[in-house]
Amino acid sequence: MDRVQQFTQAYSQAPWRKQLQGIGIFLVVLVVILLAASVFVSVTAKTAALGKEIQRNRQEIEELEFEIANMESQLAILTSASVMKQRAIEMGFRPATSEEIMYIHGPGYMGRDHVELAEPAQPTTATAPVISPAFTQSWVDWLARQFRAPLIPLAEAGP
Amino acid sequence: MNEKHSLRYASMGLAFALAGLVITTRLIQIQVVSPNAEILNYEALDGKEWDTLVPARGDIYDRHGHLLAGSQLIYEAALELDYVRNPTTIALAASVELGLDYHEVFLEASQNPKDAPFKHITLDYFVPYDKAQELLELKDQLREDPAKAGESEDGIPHSLSGLVITPRLDRSYPEGDLASNVLGLVDKEGNSHNGIEEHLQWLLSGVKKEEYVSADPFLAMDIPEIYDGASLVLTIDREIQDTVEDILDVHLEKTGSYAGSIIVMNPRTGEILAMASRPRLDLSGEWKLDEVYQEGQAFNMAIDGYESGSVFKIITMAAALDSGVATPDTPYTDTGGLTVEGWTIRNWNGGAWGPQTMTTCMEHSLNVCLAYVATEMLGQNRFYEYIRAFQFGQPTGIELAREYAGHVRFNNDDNWHLIDLATNSFGQGIEVTPVQMLRAISAVANDGKMVTPHILKAVINRGHQYTIAPEIAGSPISAETAHTLSAMLAQIVESESYTDMPENIRVAGKTGTATIYNSGLTNASFVGWGPLDDPQFMVYVWLNKPTVSQWASLMASPAFVDVVERLMVLMDIPSDSVRLSMADG
Numbered sequence: 001m002d003r004v005q006q007f008t009q010a011y012s013q014a015p016w017r018k019q020l021q022g023i024g025i026f027l028v029v030l031v032v033i034l035l036a037a038s039v040f041v042s043v044t045a046k047t048a049a050l051g052k053e054i055q056r057n058r059q060e061i062e063e064l065e066f067e068i069a070n071m072e073s074q075l076a077i078l079t080s081a082s083v084m085k086q087r088a089i090e091m092g093f094r095p096a097t098s099e100e101i102m103y104i105h106g107p108g109y110m111g112r113d114h115v116e117l118a119e120p121a122q123p124t125t126a127t128a129p130v131i132s133p134a135f136t137q138s139w140v141d142w143l144a145r146q147f148r149a150p151l152i153p154l155a156e157a158g159p
Numbered sequence: 160m161n162e163k164h165s166l167r168y169a170s171m172g173l174a175f176a177l178a179g180l181v182i183t184t185r186l187i188q189i190q191v192v193s194p195n196a197e198i199l200n201y202e203a204l205d206g207k208e209w210d211t212l213v214p215a216r217g218d219i220y221d222r223h224g225h226l227l228a229g230s231q232l233i234y235e236a237a238l239e240l241d242y243v244r245n246p247t248t249i250a251l252a253a254s255v256e257l258g259l260d261y262h263e264v265f266l267e268a269s270q271n272p273k274d275a276p277f278k279h280i281t282l283d284y285f286v287p288y289d290k291a292q293e294l295l296e297l298k299d300q301l302r303e304d305p306a307k308a309g310e311s312e313d314g315i316p317h318s319l320s321g322l323v324i325t326p327r328l329d330r331s332y333p334e335g336d337l338a339s340n341v342l343g344l345v346d347k348e349g350n351s352h353n354g355i356e357e358h359l360q361w362l363l364s365g366v367k368k369e370e371y372v373s374a375d376p377f378l379a380m381d382i383p384e385i386y387d388g389a390s391l392v393l394t395i396d397r398e399i400q401d402t403v404e405d406i407l408d409v410h411l412e413k414t415g416s417y418a419g420s421i422i423v424m425n426p427r428t429g430e431i432l433a434m435a436s437r438p439r440l441d442l443s444g445e446w447k448l449d450e451v452y453q454e455g456q457a458f459n460m461a462i463d464g465y466e467s468g469s470v471f472k473i474i475t476m477a478a479a480l481d482s483g484v485a486t487p488d489t490p491y492t493d494t495g496g497l498t499v500e501g502w503t504i505r506n507w508n509g510g511a512w513g514p515q516t517m518t519t520c521m522e523h524s525l526n527v528c529l530a531y532v533a534t535e536m537l538g539q540n541r542f543y544e545y546i547r548a549f550q551f552g553q554p555t556g557i558e559l560a561r562e563y564a565g566h567v568r569f570n571n572d573d574n575w576h577l578i579d580l581a582t583n584s585f586g587q588g589i590e591v592t593p594v595q596m597l598r599a600i601s602a603v604a605n606d607g608k609m610v611t612p613h614i615l616k617a618v619i620n621r622g623h624q625y626t627i628a629p630e631i632a633g634s635p636i637s638a639e640t641a642h643t644l645s646a647m648l649a650q651i652v653e654s655e656s657y658t659d660m661p662e663n664i665r666v667a668g669k670t671g672t673a674t675i676y677n678s679g680l681t682n683a684s685f686v687g688w689g690p691l692d693d694p695q696f697m698v699y700v701w702l703n704k705p706t707v708s709q710w711a712s713l714m715a716s717p718a719f720v721d722v723v724e725r726l727m728v729l730m731d732i733p734s735d736s737v738r739l740s741m742a743d744g
Contacts, residue, residue: 016164051376058382066326069215069230076226076333077443081401098663098727098734105741111731114616114626115224115392121623 210372214365215328217388219342219355221397222430222616228342228356231331234291234324238280240272243321247311252297252319256290257283268321284347291324298322332442338400340436340459341393341614343560344446352448353458355391355614357560362618363388389620394430394613399423402725403433410718411437414683415706420460421722422593426601426688426697428629429610431557431594432730436460460701462562464590467701468673468711469507469524470684471586473600473648475533476521478545481640484536487518487647497527497534499581504530507672522651524670526585533584534577539570542580546589548635549599549609555632557594558615566590586673593684593699598632600686603645604667604694606638649691657716661723663734665691668719670711680704683711685719695732698722 010017077083137145219228236257243249246268254261259282272278286294298319301308308317330345343354351357351364365388372382407421423433436459440446457463479485495511497504506512506525520528533542546552552567567589568575582588594612602609611630618625636644648667652660660666668687675681683705688697698719705714726732733741 048376051379054379055374055376058379063326065215066230066232066328069328070232072218072226073229073231073331073333076229079225080334081225081337081397082335085401095725096728098724098732101728101733103731103733103737103741112223114222114394115220116624117220117224117390117392117617118619118622118624121625 210370212368212370212372212383212385213327214367214385215387216330216345216365217363217390217619219363219391219393221338221393221395221400222432223396224392225397226333227338227393227395227397229331229333230328232288232326233284233329234286234288235281235327236283236286236291236294237323237325238268238282239321239323240268240270240275240278240280241321243268243272244318245311245315245320247313247315248301248317248319249322252294252322253282256294256297257286259283285329286324291326294319294322295324298324334397335443336439336441337397337404338395338434339440339442340461341395341400341434341559342442343458344440344442353560355393355558355560358558359391359615362620363391365389386621389618391615392617392619392624394425394432394616395434396432396729399726399729400433400435402729403722404435404437404439406718406721406725407435407437410700410702410714410721413707413717414702414714416683416702416714417704418456418460419700419702420593421701421718422461422597422699423722423726424597424601424612424697424699426597426604426610426694429598429601429612429632430616430629431612431614432696434459434461434614457563458561459559460703461593461699462557462559464563464565464592465682465701465703466587466589466673466675467591467596467684468586468671468682469526470596470600470669470671470686471589471591472521472524472529472584472671473603473644473669473686474545474549474551475529475537475542475584476517476647477549477603477636477640477644478537478542479517479532480643481545481636482537482541484541485517485532487516487643489517491515491517491520491528491531493520493525493527495527497530497581499530499534500576500578502578502581504581518647518650521647521669522654522656524585524656524672529584530581533580539577539580542584543570545635546583548633549602550632551589551591551595551599553595555592555594555598555612557612562594563590563592565592565595586671593701596684596686597697597699599635600688601697602633602635603641603648604688604697605641607634607636607641609633609635645691652687657712659717659720661689661720661727663736664689664723664727664732665735666723667691670716672709672711674709675704678704680706681709681711683709683714685711685715687719687723689723690732690735690738695730696723696726698726 133141133145215230218226218230221227236253238249246265249268250261250265253259253264264282267280267282301317301319305316305318310316329347332339332342332344339354341354343352343356343358345351345356349364351360356363365386368383368385370383403421403423407419410416411419418437420436421433422431422435424431436457438451438456440448440451452458476485480487491514493506493512493515495506495509504527506523506527512523512525515523515525515528517528517532520532537545546567546569552565552569554562554564556562567583568579570580579588597612598609609632611632613627613630615627617627645667648669649665651657652666652668657668657670660668666687666689668685671682671684671686673682673684681704683700683702685700686698688694700715700718700722702711702714702718708714727734732738
């Protein structure tokens with residue numbers, strides 16, 4: 001009891017201590033808000049920087065694609081039929097006749113086939129997603145999924 | 160509170176005030192004094208909120224991967240009226256660098272954005288790379304050092320703000336005029352004309368999107384993805400196409416022909432290996448369609464209609480053999496004339512050829528004989544059933560724009576007469592296209608099965624190649640008929656009527672000369688295929704209005720022979736003696 005009285009007495013003798021207590025609480029709240037704000041600002045800044053980088057990368061991709069397409073065309077011009085024919089003539093070649101060609105039997109040789117410029121298309125089959133939704137969905141997505149979950153079997157059941 | 164504490168509070172207040180001042184100063188500095196160049200350059204990046212996202216147009220390759228149509232980098236100069244600060248500077252730069260009219264550009268740039276019908280005005284679609292770089296450098300200099308740039312006469316600081324130089328892709332044709340009749344073309348405005356460019360425009364161009372595009376980095380992921388147009392692999396072989404075009408050009412000159420076409424097709428699959436036609440456009444340079452193609456002139460003669468003449472006798476004879484009314488040795492006595500509905504059909508030389516067989520009727524290309532076969536042996540119903548089975552009057556569906564369907568008067572049509580049956584039997588009074596003839600005659604070379612001519616080998620879309628399978632169009636005749644007729648047509652090619660035919664490879668074929676009504680001129684044609692026992696190529700030659708001679712045997716046959724000799728080399732086809740000895744072991 002004595003200690004409590006001493007404390008009360010001390011505060012009543014010095015009211016600025018109460019003010020200081022109020023200021024302290026205010027500052028604590030302010031610091032918490034500032035911390036939250038700084039985290040928000042930091043995350044926002046990083047997001048903005050990444051967004052800007054994505055935009056720059058996209059632009060760079062587009063420019064590179066333009067360059068590649070342009071260079072492919074330039075290469076095709078340099079190796080066009082007329083240019084190659086002219087170069088062959090300048091180098092002293094002439095078209096062979098069928099009598100000048102010697103054929104050798106090559107077992108299994110099927111002749112020259114058409115070009116494959118991309119992977120042949122495969123029949124589409126349903127595949128499981130590689131990344132679990134737990135790593136990609138936000139908590140809002142997760143919550144929405146939980147709400148929708150009971151409806152899915154019904155929807156999938158069909159008529 | 161004592162003074163000591165008051166001093167502490169004052170110090171804290173001062174510190175906070177100073178911090179606030181520093182932050183405010185920095186904000187002003189960022190926003191006003193020395194703003195970030197990227198932010199200032201916002202309008203150059205893309206000032207518009209709504210933008211049209213244009214996918215890259217797909218490429219076109221030949222069957223071996225040679226690029227026939229691709230893309231090249233060019234620049235577009237345009238005005239963004241919302242950002243124009245000094246119309247004088249823009250007009251000056253546009254007139255000096257781009258050669259545009261100063262006053263026109265000045266008037267365009269001086270418009271009030273609120274009143275102007277368009278805020279984005281294209282000044283030049285095709286700005287070369289060096290001019291574009293010069294303009295961009297000048298724009299940067301004026302922005303970075305406006306004081307040095309000075310002012311125009313109206314007192315406004317020089318600025319190229321509002322002049323936007325945007326890179327974009329434009330169609331490029333690296334092979335020049337090679338296969339231009341097949342490819343078609345894309346003009347400066349991006350519109351496709353003729354050929355596969357027009358026919359498969361929807362596939363090549365991809366899908367444009369009008370989307371909200373923002374420079375806001377938080378919306379970076381919201382930019383919609385657009386898929387480029389699909390690329391195409393054609394059945395065309397660049398080397399064969401080049402060679403056949405050269406041969407066509409040579410023979411057009413030699414024969415004094417007005418125009419012409421040569422097609423090479425694989426009769427087993429319907430793949431078009433070459434499709435030459437003249438006139439041709441050099442797509443790599445400046446071109447004007449109207450100047451190259453006169454009124455009524457087809458862009459691609461291979462899909463244009465004409466009266467084929469005696470090459471059509473192959474169809475009549477196929478019908479006669481298949482229906483069993485004739486054999487190769489069926490006798491016929493040619494009297495030199497056949498009267499139908501008061502009209503007299505005569506032979507090409509007006510003569511009577513006496514005792515003949517069906518084989519010699521074909522060898523001497525006797526109109527009277529074939530008219531007799533159609534009118535007296537086959538009859539109208541059976542003849543036109545075969546015409547339907549060979550699908551004349553129907554487009555082949557080849558992947559080229561503006562394919563003509565041809566024109567046939569069937570015996571149930573109101574304006575049909577019996578004389579039509581007689582003239583149709585030797586290819587007059589019936590309009591066909593060269594690709595239709597190839598489709599029909601492929602049945603003779605391919606064991607009775609008719610193939611659909613096609614020029615598209617594969618489609619490449621989103622990283623996958625989809626190969627187009629050959630298609631059988633029908634079986635109008637039996638395999639036996641096909642073999643019999645092939646042997647007949649090989650025999651007549653080896654006869655005295657056909658001179659200078661290839662000696663080292665056995666081929667089947669037929670000439671065709673058709674008079675052009677009221678002109679005194681002809682269409683000279685030849686269709687042939689080989690090797691006879693294993694057909695790998697079918698060649699169709701059409702020379703329009705040859706002036707040196709009117710006969711196909713003199714005009715079109717030599718072109719066929721030249722094509723066959725080159726095909727043997729380019730397609731690795733040994734002579735018959737070598738090929739058969741290799742097959743024996």
